[in-house]
Amino acid sequence: xxxxxxxxxxxxxxxxxxxxxxxxxxxxxxxxxxxxxxxxxxxxxxxxxxxxxxxxxxxxxxxxxxxxxxxxxxxxxxxxxxxxxxxxxxxxxxxxxxxxxxxxxxxxxxxxxxxxxxxxxxxxxxxxxxxxxxxxxxxxxxxxxxxxxxxxxxxxxxxxxxxxxxxxxxxxxxxxxxxxxxxxxxxxxxxxxxxxxxxxxxxxxxxxxxxxxxxxxxxxxxxxxxxxxxxxxxxxxxxxxxxxxxxxxxxxxxxxxxxxxxxxxxxxxxxxxxxxxxxxxxxxxxxxxxxxxxxxxxxxxxxxxxxxxxxxxxxxxxxxxxxxxxxxxxxxxxxx
Numbered sequence: 001x002x003x004x005x006x007x008x009x010x011x012x013x014x015x016x017x018x019x020x021x022x023x024x025x026x027x028x029x030x031x032x033x034x035x036x037x038x039x040x041x042x043x044x045x046x047x048x049x050x051x052x053x054x055x056x057x058x059x060x061x062x063x064x065x066x067x068x069x070x071x072x073x074x075x076x077x078x079x080x081x082x083x084x085x086x087x088x089x090x091x092x093x094x095x096x097x098x099x100x101x102x103x104x105x106x107x108x109x110x111x112x113x114x115x116x117x118x119x120x121x122x123x124x125x126x127x128x129x130x131x132x133x134x135x136x137x138x139x140x141x142x143x144x145x146x147x148x149x150x151x152x153x154x155x156x157x158x159x160x161x162x163x164x165x166x167x168x169x170x171x172x173x174x175x176x177x178x179x180x181x182x183x184x185x186x187x188x189x190x191x192x193x194x195x196x197x198x199x200x201x202x203x204x205x206x207x208x209x210x211x212x213x214x215x216x217x218x219x220x221x222x223x224x225x226x227x228x229x230x231x232x233x234x235x236x237x238x239x240x241x242x243x244x245x246x247x248x249x250x251x252x253x254x255x256x257x258x259x260x261x262x263x264x265x266x267x268x269x270x271x272x273x274x275x276x277x278x279x280x281x282x283x284x285x286x287x288x289x290x291x292x293x294x295x296x297x298x299x300x301x302x303x304x305x306x307x308x309x310x311x312x313x314x315x316x317x318x319x320x321x322x323x324x325x326x327x328x329x330x331x332x333x334x335x336x
Contacts, residue, residue, distance in 0.1 A: 001147075006040070006043060006062065007034075007062070009055060009059050010054040010058075010060055011034075011326075012042070012058045013055045014028075014031070014032055014054050014310060015028055015032070015039060015043070015055075015212040016054065016058075017055070018031060019043065019053055025039045025040050026045070039294075042058065045061070046058035046061045046062065049122060052151070064155060070106060070112065070115065070116050070119070071112065072108070072112065072116040072118070078108065079108070081099075082095055082108070082113055083132065085098075086113075086117075086132040087132065088135070088300065088304070089112075089134070089275075089278045089279060089300060089301070090304055090305070091133075091134045091302060092110040092111075092113035092114050092117075092133070093110040093154065093295070093307045094304060094305050094306065094307065094311065095108075095110070095113060096108055096109055096110040096112075096113060096198050097110075097305060097307050097310075098305040098311045099312035100311070101311045102311070107246075114133075114140070114333070117129055117130070117132050117133060118140070119149055120330055121138060130147060134271050134274075134278055135274065135277070135278075136278070153239060153242065154237065154239075154241070154242045154244070155242070155245070155253075156244070156245050157237075157257050157261065158254070158255060158256045158257065159256065160234060160256045160257060160258050160259060160265050160266075161261045162256060163232055163234060163254075163256045164231070164232060164254070166231075167196060167231070167232050167234070169177050170196050171197070172231070173195065173197045173198060173199065173228065173229055173231075173318075174195070174197075174225075174228055174229040174230055174231035174232070175195070175196045175197065175231050175232045175233075175234075176195050176196065176222070176231075176232065176233045176234070176253075177193070177194045177196065177233070177234045177235075177266040177268050177269035178191065178192065178193045178194070178218060178233060178234070178235055178241070178269060179191075179192055179235070179236060179263070179266065179269045179270065179273065180192070180209060180238070181203075181276060181277075181280065182282075183275045183280075183282050183283075183284055183285075183286060184282045184283050185285060187208070188285070188286050188287065189205075189206070189209055190203050190204070190205055190275055190276075190280070191203065191204050191205075191214065191218070191221075192269055192272060192276070193208055193218065193221055193222065193233075193269070194268045194269035194272045194316060195229070195318065196268045198314050198317040198318035199268065199272070199306055199308070199309065199311075199317065199319070200302060200315070200317070200318040201269075201272045201276075201298060201301055201302060201312040201314065202221050202222075202298070203276070203294075203297075203298050204217050204220070204221055205286055205287075205294070209239065209240045210256045211240055211241065211242045211243040212243055214240045214241060214243065215243035215247060216246075218233070218247060219246065219247065219250055219251060222247075222253075223251065224250055227252065230252055231253070231254065231294065232252055232253060232254040232255070232256060233247055233253045233254070233255050233256070234255075234256045234257070234265075234266045234267070235255070235256075235257050235258070236257070236258050236263040236266065237257055237258065237260055241257075244257075260297065265323060272301075275301065276297070276298075276301060279297045279300070279301075280297065301314075302314045302315045302318075303315050
């Protein structure tokens with residue numbers, strides 16, 4: 001006796017035709033070389049009260065009964081491993097990529113993780129599920145971005161189109177971008193410096209955003225770097241970066257500025273700020289953050305795998321080992 005296999009859509013079409021022609025269950029079974037119990041069960045389970053037996057409806061009903069939930073719903077250990085990493089600030093791509101790298105085979109796709117999170121959000125009507133995602137969006141899609149600021153007041157300003165090709169291609173280290181991460185409380189901001197090749201990111205809390213304070217904070221952040229890691233530094237056109245020539249004189253940086261209303265041209269640091277929002281939302285009072293907590297945020301960021309680095313971490317790409325030195329989050333600049 002051959003093993004049982006599921007009815008196909010073609011067979012269901014034949015059952016519907018034979019049933020409409022008035023054939024008995026046994027006659028239909030003989031025509032399809034199936035057991036009568038198979039035909040009887042099919043008609044009983046997949047006949048609609050109003051539409052009768054329809055092949056497409058029957059196929060859909062059978063598929064729905066066979067579906068047992070997504071893999072993350074069925075496999076608790078995998079679900080816990082994925083959610084733990086998401087809760088640590090990893091994106092679905094980082095989770096899927098790092099699991100594949102560690103296991104040397106594909107474990108789960110990032111799309112499956114996204115579908116699972118959004119399915120839970122809809123199924124439970126609990127919007128806290130969105131907090132597992134890097135941007136905490138309840139719906140998928142892109143959001144618009146604002147523009148930059150005028151540039152006529154910045155002395156010695158070099159446009160970004162003069163920046164070395166290596167900075168654009170990320171082939172060599174030492175090309176940085178910098179910007180401020182702003183918060184809801186007026187006057188609060190974090191200065192972010194981002195190295196384009198390794199994606200290493202440094203942060204500091206200057207007391208204000210004045211041009212002189214900003215320049216000195218960047219000097220304090222980047223002085224520990226070897227000279228070959230001090231090639232270029234790119235800003236938007238905010239007045240806080242107007243003292244950029246100090247970095248040229250003291251650290252040997254070439255400095256460049258985005259085109260007006262085009263902060264997206266320094267996309268590395270813009271992306272870094274977006275990722276840091278997971279740990280530092282706009283409502284954060286950064287003055288209430290202890291140094292250990294502040295350092296832990298950037299340490300976690302620099303030790304999270306990135307798809308663009310073949311799922312190495314920025315720390316591994318920068319030094320080929322986890323960061324364990326003071327520069328991983330720059331000490332706070334001296335106030336006053």
